[in-house]
Amino acid sequence: MNIQQDQSLIFEISKEGRVGYSLPELDIPEIDINELVPSQFQRKIDAELPEVSELQIVRHYTALSRRNHGVDSGFYPLGSCTMKYNPKINEDVARFPGFAHIHPYQPESTLQGALELMYKLQNSLAEITGMDAVTLQPAAGAHGEWTGLMMIRAFHEANGDTQRTKVIVPDSAHGTNPASATVAGFDSITVRSNEKGLVDLEHLREVVGEDTAALMLTNPNTLGLFEEQIVEMASIVHEAGGKLYYDGANSNAILGITRPGDMGFDVVHLNLHKTFTTPHGGGGPGSGPVGVKEELVPFLPKPMVVKDGNTYRFDYDIPQSIGRVKPYYGNFGINVRAYTYIRTMGPVGLRKVSEFAVLNANYMFRRLEPFYDAPYTQHCKHEFVLSGRRQKKLGVRTLDIAKRLLDFGYHPPTIYFPLNVEECLMIEPTETESKETLDEFIDAMIQIAKEVEENPEIVQEAPHNTVIDRLDETTAARKPILRYTTEA
């Protein structure tokens, strides 16, 4: 593959007079713009957008795409991100004109198909999570966390429990958990993990109290381990008057096997862009539906989709609602893809998804365990962590191992997260990868472990065959250049 080593910015190939668009001539008499818009509101200097032909656009973005690695390019075992296959049919369906070109303010009578889809998706997700109702409004996982916490806050306030200002978060939690707690007006407290990688129950008992609003938990947690004392944890938090929040980032491990609602959780968010195959898109858009138990139903954001007889409609009559969290009705186009996937798999298929996701992770774990340190040795769920401690003693950091994997054509695992594991590598294979792919990746990891012992420079100096070497991130942050300018 001949990837051009230096890729021009689209502004650098611009030439005055070229266009990449086609608009009709005005079919009405053109009025002097000065009669329509007073001079002080008219733009004086043109926006410097590029002037390029259609083929130049195609070449430019094709070249950029070749400088990018996606799931379709190769294995992507990025822990906690569930980089599974994004089915093509989902992309086709979301582009049906009846889904892509509909307006949020059309009369409901002209949106019955969209409403039916949303209604069925709400119900399917409620069944999958064991919840009583689901809102599709939140745009992403973090947005769902904030939405769920705002509902918990409204619930406590409605009970006069205004002293509940603390959200408890495990030390292994995603960064969004404490950040969402702050945005929802809570203080976060950290609860420690024990030597088995699970929440330390003694410490949990110490930190819960009359000021506890909620415990946020990912289960399986970010170490890929199931919090086996979940029932006891739930009762500790509930007895103190708090609520249990389920971060659904890792729900790929539990579909049809166990449900957050049955474990005692009161609020759940799902990342449809993880578990339900909607593409990550290079960072988004995602979708973060939130499910709640009965007690929290009155606080759901507006509107919900309801069914009256044979027709569907938006219900705005939710007097205690936390309000709107998103304009219109959530990331509908993403929700269409997730619903298409659920209909592809059905109840049996979804259970198999989790079984194979967990089988794949355990297989890789056991094969890699002799070559890297395993801080926790019990069976994992859909992902597992290794530590590069042994390699670090030989002068090779986990970052170097990650960069060396690039030379083999892989996206590296998540590194240096969770924060409580030294030189952490967090690996999530997903269920859509074949055994051959897993074996090839395992072989590469074993080879790198040997290189660390025999020829560490090759790892320390990696990558060797990417379009660019390691970049100077320090200067990027100290003297930020965040846009192109002709003077630069």
Place this chain on the structure above:
Amino acid sequence: MKFRYLPMTEQDQKEMMDTIGIDHIDELFADIPKEVRFKEDLNIEEALDETRLVKEMQRLAGKNLNLKEVTSFLGAGVYEHYIPTVVNHMLLRSEFYTAYTPYQPEISQGELQAIFEFQTMISELTGMDIANSSMYDGPTALAEAAMMSAGHTKKKTILVSKTVHPESRAVLKSNAKGQNLTVVEIDEKDGVTDLDHLSEQYGDDTACVVVQYPNFFGNIEDLSAIESIAHKGKGLFVVSSNPLSLGLLQPPGKFGADVVVGDVQPFGIPTQLGGPHCGYFAVTNKLMRKVPGRLVGQTKDQTGKRGFVLTLQAREQHIRREKATSNICSNQALNALGASIAMSALGKTGVKDIANQNIQKAHYAKEELRKHGVEVVYSAPTFNEFVIRLSRPIKEINEELLAKNILGGYDLSRDYSDKENMMLVAVTELRTKEEIDEFASVLGGVK
């Protein structure tokens, strides 16, 4: 039933279980307490084969009226515009859409460069120093701008004009509750922000003044006059703006805005029931380190080659956790890419051309409606939307229009109790003279 996304054969499974040292997959779930294990099948619809699946999804899609089979005058924040064919073709390059956030820059240069170009285009259009890589949508971007203003100024009151999109104000209020901020709505006068009321409400505790340009009624706000009030004290000046209008309108940056937000949906993003769209967030240099979300910066590798990385990450949740500037993680990268491709296709001349066509066509529609005796309510200059008054409820009239295969404008009585019988009409470059003439003549008949 076999599942085409699951490649493990019986033989594979057996070999893998042997390696793990188990006889059955269930053993891997032995740590889940029995009382919380789910024993039956999920009560969801059965799986469909690919052919039946397509049929079922076509059935659902077919029950919706799509904008391609009707003449639409509906906008109110979501617009049907010309989308160059090339946009969708490039978005289907799966190296883009199947990638995660570009955390590994060596194999993500394509996405990173595309975002850097997006940031540049947004800075250019808005007249601001810098822009981030995207937000969920315009309204949440506006709410984040208000939160950022409160954090930056350490003040607690947000002044927002009633001429700002009602859903933006609703989202702002939900967010403000979380941060214990007060939102004060500034009255509207003659379809624009009431400057006297704004001036009265402005005080020591004002974190920011938020207006929309063009505003929800399509009217062009006097940003110069608003700026002088917004900057009376320490408050920031936040402007929400339709970026397509900025092809022709003086950008908010030139009026002294500190933050400009909005949605790039008009550039290449289908309406799709209101989401996913794509928010943008642009600021002056002095607010660079307060910005929510991801930023891409230019740098060099060891050999001096230009490259791009995610930068200033010390602001973000995965580093700062509870002290982050925002909890945002996923954004709308793919839609930012789509908008970049559309903006590249339109380019420097196209963006002016399309903005001009919107102004011209909306003006023509206004004049035609007037000729048919329909009242155009406000006299302020407009972009591609304006308000008309009819003699009956808009909901009723829209039903009559629909019978003639016309999707009427937005019913303002939904949000404004003083706007009974008022319709917000959107006219984009897609509407032809014949379509506008028919619309005017039908409304002339029902006025």
